[in-house]
Amino acid sequence: MKILVAVKRVVDYNVKVRPKSDGTDVDIANAKMSINPFCEIAVEEAVRLKEKGVATEIVAVSMGPKQSQEQIRTAMALGADRGILVESDDALEPLAVAKCLKAIIANESPDLVIMGKQSIDGDNNQTGQMLGALTSMPQGTFASEVEIADGKAKVTREIDGGLQTVELTLPAIVTTDLRLNEPRYASLPNIMKAKKKPLDTTTPADLGVDTAPRVQTLKVEPPAERQAGIKVADVAELVDKLKNEAKVIS
Amino acid sequence: MAAPILNTRDLEFMLYELFDAEGMTQRPRYADHSRETFTAAMDTSRAVAEKYMLPIRQKVDTNEPTFDGKNVHMLPEIKTAVQAVIDSGLSSMTADYELGGMQMPLIAANATGAYLSAAGSTMMGYTGLTNANCNLIEAHGTQAQIDKWVAPMREGRFAGTMAMTEPGAGSGLADLTTSAVPQEDGTYRVSGNKIFISGGDHELNENIVHLVLARVKGAPKGVKGISLFIVPKFLVNEDGSLGERNDVWLAGLFHKMGGRGQTSCALSFGEKEGAVAYLVGEENQGLRYMFHMMNEARIMVGTAAAVTALTGYQYSLDYAKERPQGRLASCKDPHSAPVNIIKHPDVRRMLLAQKAYSEGAYALCLLGAQLADDERTAPTEEERKQAHLLLDFLTPIIKSWPSEYGPRANSLAIQVMGGHGYINEHPVEMFYRDNRLNPIHEGTYGVQSLDLLARKVPMGGMAGYQACLAEMEKTINEASTDAAVAGFAKELTEAIQTLKSTTEVLLGAMAEKNIDLALANSVKYLELFGNVVVAWIWLKQGIVASKALAGNPHEDDQKFYKGKLQALKYFYRFELPEINVWSKILCDLDDTTYEMQEEWF
Numbered sequence: 001m002k003i004l005v006a007v008k009r010v011v012d013y014n015v016k017v018r019p020k021s022d023g024t025d026v027d028i029a030n031a032k033m034s035i036n037p038f039c040e041i042a043v044e045e046a047v048r049l050k051e052k053g054v055a056t057e058i059v060a061v062s063m064g065p066k067q068s069q070e071q072i073r074t075a076m077a078l079g080a081d082r083g084i085l086v087e088s089d090d091a092l093e094p095l096a097v098a099k100c101l102k103a104i105i106a107n108e109s110p111d112l113v114i115m116g117k118q119s120i121d122g123d124n125n126q127t128g129q130m131l132g133a134l135t136s137m138p139q140g141t142f143a144s145e146v147e148i149a150d151g152k153a154k155v156t157r158e159i160d161g162g163l164q165t166v167e168l169t170l171p172a173i174v175t176t177d178l179r180l181n182e183p184r185y186a187s188l189p190n191i192m193k194a195k196k197k198p199l200d201t202t203t204p205a206d207l208g209v210d211t212a213p214r215v216q217t218l219k220v221e222p223p224a225e226r227q228a229g230i231k232v233a234d235v236a237e238l239v240d241k242l243k244n245e246a247k248v249i250s
Numbered sequence: 251m252a253a254p255i256l257n258t259r260d261l262e263f264m265l266y267e268l269f270d271a272e273g274m275t276q277r278p279r280y281a282d283h284s285r286e287t288f289t290a291a292m293d294t295s296r297a298v299a300e301k302y303m304l305p306i307r308q309k310v311d312t313n314e315p316t317f318d319g320k321n322v323h324m325l326p327e328i329k330t331a332v333q334a335v336i337d338s339g340l341s342s343m344t345a346d347y348e349l350g351g352m353q354m355p356l357i358a359a360n361a362t363g364a365y366l367s368a369a370g371s372t373m374m375g376y377t378g379l380t381n382a383n384c385n386l387i388e389a390h391g392t393q394a395q396i397d398k399w400v401a402p403m404r405e406g407r408f409a410g411t412m413a414m415t416e417p418g419a420g421s422g423l424a425d426l427t428t429s430a431v432p433q434e435d436g437t438y439r440v441s442g443n444k445i446f447i448s449g450g451d452h453e454l455n456e457n458i459v460h461l462v463l464a465r466v467k468g469a470p471k472g473v474k475g476i477s478l479f480i481v482p483k484f485l486v487n488e489d490g491s492l493g494e495r496n497d498v499w500l501a502g503l504f505h506k507m508g509g510r511g512q513t514s515c516a517l518s519f520g521e522k523e524g525a526v527a528y529l530v531g532e533e534n535q536g537l538r539y540m541f542h543m544m545n546e547a548r549i550m551v552g553t554a555a556a557v558t559a560l561t562g563y564q565y566s567l568d569y570a571k572e573r574p575q576g577r578l579a580s581c582k583d584p585h586s587a588p589v590n591i592i593k594h595p596d597v598r599r600m601l602l603a604q605k606a607y608s609e610g611a612y613a614l615c616l617l618g619a620q621l622a623d624d625e626r627t628a629p630t631e632e633e634r635k636q637a638h639l640l641l642d643f644l645t646p647i648i649k650s651w652p653s654e655y656g657p658r659a660n661s662l663a664i665q666v667m668g669g670h671g672y673i674n675e676h677p678v679e680m681f682y683r684d685n686r687l688n689p690i691h692e693g694t695y696g697v698q699s700l701d702l703l704a705r706k707v708p709m710g711g712m713a714g715y716q717a718c719l720a721e722m723e724k725t726i727n728e729a730s731t732d733a734a735v736a737g738f739a740k741e742l743t744e745a746i747q748t749l750k751s752t753t754e755v756l757l758g759a760m761a762e763k764n765i766d767l768a769l770a771n772s773v774k775y776l777e778l779f780g781n782v783v784v785a786w787i788w789l790k791q792g793i794v795a796s797k798a799l800a801g802n803p804h805e806d807d808q809k810f811y812k813g814k815l816q817a818l819k820y821f822y823r824f825e826l827p828e829i830n831v832w833s834k835i836l837c838d839l840d841d842t843t844y845e846m847q848e849e850w851f
Contacts, residue, residue: 030804032258070286077290185297188339188352191290192282 001148001170002057003046004110006101007039007075009068010121019220026121026220035071037183038116040078041176044183045146046114047079054148057081059108063100065089069199076194077186083199088211094122096204096211098130103207105135110171112153117142117175128175138168142177253568255299255368256560259810261292261361264613267794269620274355277627288358291343295365298338302331303370310373311680314510315452317503322452322513329454332376335366336406341377345384350404355627357619360553364612367554368561372684373511376409376449378550383410383461386543387480390531398486399459409455412543413444413462413481413517420446421697423537424472428464428519430479430527439524440464440481443501443516446691450515451483451500457492458483462519463540466533478536479527481519497525508683545642547692548649549622553615555656555688559608562681566604566663566671570597573667591666600662605813606821607659610784611652613791618648636717643706643714644783646698651780653688654695660685699776704769708757715753722746722786729789734796734815738789738822745782745826752778752833759839770844774832785826792818 011017011026012034020027035043049055060075062068063086072083086100105113118125132139140146140155144163147154153168158177168174186194204211232238242249265271266285275283306327315324335341343359345351354362367374384400391399402408419426428442440462444450451458460481469475485493501516519525531539570592577588591597621644624637660682664671671678689695707715722742729739756775759768795814798807 030806070289073286074290185294185301185338186290187337188291188294188343188354189350190339191287191294192347192352195282195284195287 001049001055001112002059002108002110003049003055004101004105004108004113005039005042005046005058005060005075005080006097006113006115006127007043007060007062007068007071008036008116008119008121009033009062009064009071010036010119013037013120019222023219023221025217033067033070035074036116036119036121038118038120038176038178039071039075040116040183041178041180042114042116042174043075043078043080044181045143045174045176046112047184048181049112049146049148050079055112059084059110061086061101061104063088063092063097063204072199073194074186076197076199077191078184079190080197082197085199085201086204086207087201088204090204090211091213092204092211093213093215094124094126094130095214096209097127098134099209100204100207100211101127101131102134103209105131105137105171112148112170113137113173114146115173115175117177128173132173135173137171137173139173139175140166140168141175143174144177144179146174146180253565255296255304255365255564256557257564258292258296260560260609261364263791263794263810263814264616265358265361267798268613268791269357269616271355271357271361271620274357274623274627277629279353279627280355283354283358288354288362291340291352291354291358291362292365294338295340295362298334298340299365299369302327302334303366303373306331307369307677308674308680310370310511311508312674314505315503315513317500322500322503324452324513328373328511331370331373332454333406335374335377340366341406342381342384342404344381345404349384349401356623357616360616360619364553364557364560367557370511372509374554375509375512376452376454377406379412379449379547380408380410382543382546382550383412383459385546386461386539387530389542390478390539391480395480395528395530398490399480399482402457402490403459407455408457408459408482409449409452410459411447411449411461412540412547413447413450413460414540415444415446417443417445421694423463423476426463426465426476428462430464430466430477430529431524432466438464438466438479438527438529439520440479440527441520441524443518445516446504447515447517448512448691450513450517452513456484457486460498460517461530461540461543462527463536464527469534473537475534476536476540477533478530478539480530481525481527485526497522507686508680509687544692545645546622548645549615549618551688551692552611552618552648552650552652555652555685556608556611556615558681558685558688559604559652559656559659560612562660562663562678562685563601563604563608565676565678565681566666567592567601569667569670569676570601573670597666600666602817602820603824604659604662604666606788606817606825607655609791609814609817610787610821611655613787614644614648614784615652617787618644639710639714640717640721643709643718646693646702646706646776647780647783649692650689650695650698650776651784653685654777654780655784656688657682657685695776696773699772700769702779703756703772703775704760707753708760718783719746719750722782725786725790725793729793732793732796734799735789735792735818738785738792738818741822741826742782742785742789745785745829748829748833749778749782752836755837755839763839767839767841767844771836771840774835778829778832778836781826781829785821788818788821 011028012032015031017026046058058080060072060080060083062072115128142158143155144158145156151170153172155166157164272285274280313325315322339352342351343354344356347353380403384403387400403410416426430438430440432438462479462481463476465475466477482496485496487493497520499518501518504514506514573591574588575591621637621641628634663678726739729735791814795811799811
């Protein structure tokens with residue numbers, strides 16, 4: 001069984017990002033970049049499936065600038081067998097990414113695609129679902145447990161107010177939630193081995209994908225600073241304010 | 251947000267801007283590496299440190315190992331943490347691929363290991379010493395010894411120690427009495443007592459390989475009659491399986507002020523028929539071989555001291571940014587909100603001092619690591635020789651300056667935090683206790699000062715000394731063309747002048763007058779030389795920062811580089827001038843301490 005895992009290069013979760021002073025974008029010029037945490041969980045799940053003998057090959061794919069190779073290498077150090085970079089310096093929106101993935105799937109014919117439910121920079125939570133629509137593959141999003149047996153994937157999903165289990169016929173798409181697993185770190189020997197694993201590069205154009213943005217960013221600004229609190233004279237005033245100013249009670 | 255263990259930006263500055271860690275990847279030995287593999291290794295190290303070491307740091311400190319007369323007991327979490335270090339490949343980063351290592355350059359490995367050392371404090375002593383033990387056997391042992399002992403140590407199955415100190419022979423190794431009797435089968439039987447053996451007994455590993463200094467029967471007195479032996483806790487059969495228990499026993503554990511992650515043991519060799527021992531190299535050459543390990547251990551000590559200072563600095567810095575207390579003298583309004591303590595200039599003084607000490611010390615250690623790399627792998631024989639010369643000369647300073655100024659930095663971290671720094675709700679008091687060992691072991695501060703003044707300076711027609719001055723000269727020339735740092739270059743030139751004239755007076759006095767008097771203030775000479783060297787290291791950092799600032803970097807980097815320049819300034823204003831007091835004492839051949847009589851105390 002072949003698993004395709006999508007990994008994205010994003011600003012490291014420890015970095016506090018700021019808007020650029022001209023408000024055109026987020027300033028990430030100098031920031032440490034890492035593999036998106038949800039993608040890391042996706043890689044871990046794929047590696048565990050391989051360790052269990054369920055999967056035989058893991059292919060890590062990323063779309064982004066040349067440096068996204070680093071994140072593919074990270075995935076390979078964690079256990080992916082080879083990598084594919086779809087190189088593009090454009091800001092890729094979920095639809096473009098999903099189209100690239102669709103083209104890769106057409107070439108690779110994986111039995112399972114595992115990807116993060118969202119990336120911590122865009123926070124869109126769209127790519128997996130769009131890919132499902134584009135490929136007509138069944139999808140199990142927000143997975144907290146994945147079981148593969150008899151050509152099917154049993155996916156436990158984290159939904160509002162509980163868990164839902166769905167059964168998907170392979171090939172299928174799974175997007176990972178936070179509690180699916182705890183990703184490992186790469187051992188040093190595996191970091192070295194990853195350097196020798198094959199990594200192919202292609203481009204959206206080669207895959208016949210139009211990456212032109214569909215969304216225009218008008219302005220990026222920091223959230224308003226929190227105002228200082230005030231002291232109220234008595235309960236009556238507090239109730240009044242909750243009713244008429246905060247409008248949280250009626 | 252919690253304080254970071256270490257400032258990763260600063261480590262990257264040192265590796266890639268101040269030094270050329272990336273350049274190492276041009277050398278055949280390191281050809282598989284790149285900045286990417288270094289970064290990945292550092293990420294792994296930080297992950298292991300945060301997952302396994304930070305959570306138990308205080309527990310390890312408050313639950314020291316115990317001995318029930320038979321076995322050592324320690325927190326089981328220590329084994330888990332040490333095993334995680336071994337399993338992730340962090341315990342043998344610099345070893346050959348064939349031996350299970352990652353063949354990392356020492357400079358990159360040093361910075362990678364820094365996270366573990368900062369977070370786990372002294373738990374790292376086990377794997378650190380094991381590594382040094384392996385390196386010694388690889389350098390001086392036979393192939394059979396390497397196969398038998400090094401391989402399982404590299405795999406993390408065996409641990410290693412160095413057993414030198416005895417109850418009657420600590421700094422004065424010449425008087426050691428542990429004896430070795432040759433046997434017909436070519437092995438020896440060792441008997442004697444050793445103390446302060448770090449990692450001397452524990453059950454973290456299957457076996458422990460002691461490197462023991464002992465005197466073969468009939469060997470000459472003094473250091474010329476010392477041989478080095480491999481003495482395992484368990485004998486090892488031909489097929490590599492564990493054999494009988496050897497005649498080496500734990501006599502007791504010491505209760506240490508700090509460093510409680512690692513056992514410190516009294517070991518008794520040969521209580522029965524003598525411990526089976528295997529000679530390393532030739533008889534009576536033991537001390538020379540041991541110095542192979544000692545020199546490495548001395549850089550390890552400097553590094554541990556510097557890293558403990560760095561992490562204490564980060565911790566107290568984080569605290570100072572968040573702890574509101576008091577108002578500035580200029581603020582007369584009692585209704586105004588108190589300011590965070592970092593707004594008080596005296597708190598900034600203590601933070602700046604910590605920054606200057608710890609970053610200066612650590613950069614010095616990385617220079618040492620780079621020289622150790624150059625000594626092994628520089629392209630030409632001439633470069634390798636030059637690196638060896640300079641490293642050998644600088645070793646007493648790399649060991650001593652960080653271990654003297656590291657605890658000072660930790661003391662200031664406590665001071666920044668006031669009462670909260672003095673209690674164990676925060677780790678800074680532990681950092682201080684842990685760090686306080688460093689001026690003591692692997693050659694005390696005093697021993698290092700004698701090594702520098704009486705041995706290293708005059709050695710080889712002062713070749714090491716001259717090489718060191720020549721390197722400083724190069725930096726001064728570079729700095730002189732940059733207006734932002736040229737003033738400091740001038741001050742360093744003057745400081746070197748002071749160093750030169752002081753050295754001349756002392757060498758003259760050693761040759762012509764009472765040598766005991768000439769060496770009486772040797773520690774002040776070590777401090778003088780150390781401050782000049784660290785001033786040089788800061789000037790190097792200043793040159794890089796100034797150049798980077800001229801390129802109009804990102805706002806965050808601008809702040810970072812300005813901080814470097816301010817620490818440079820602090821060092822030259824507050825610390826470097828002290829050498830003038832010390833120089834006067836030295837040049838006067840001041841006899842205050844020399845003349846003091848035992849009975850007058």
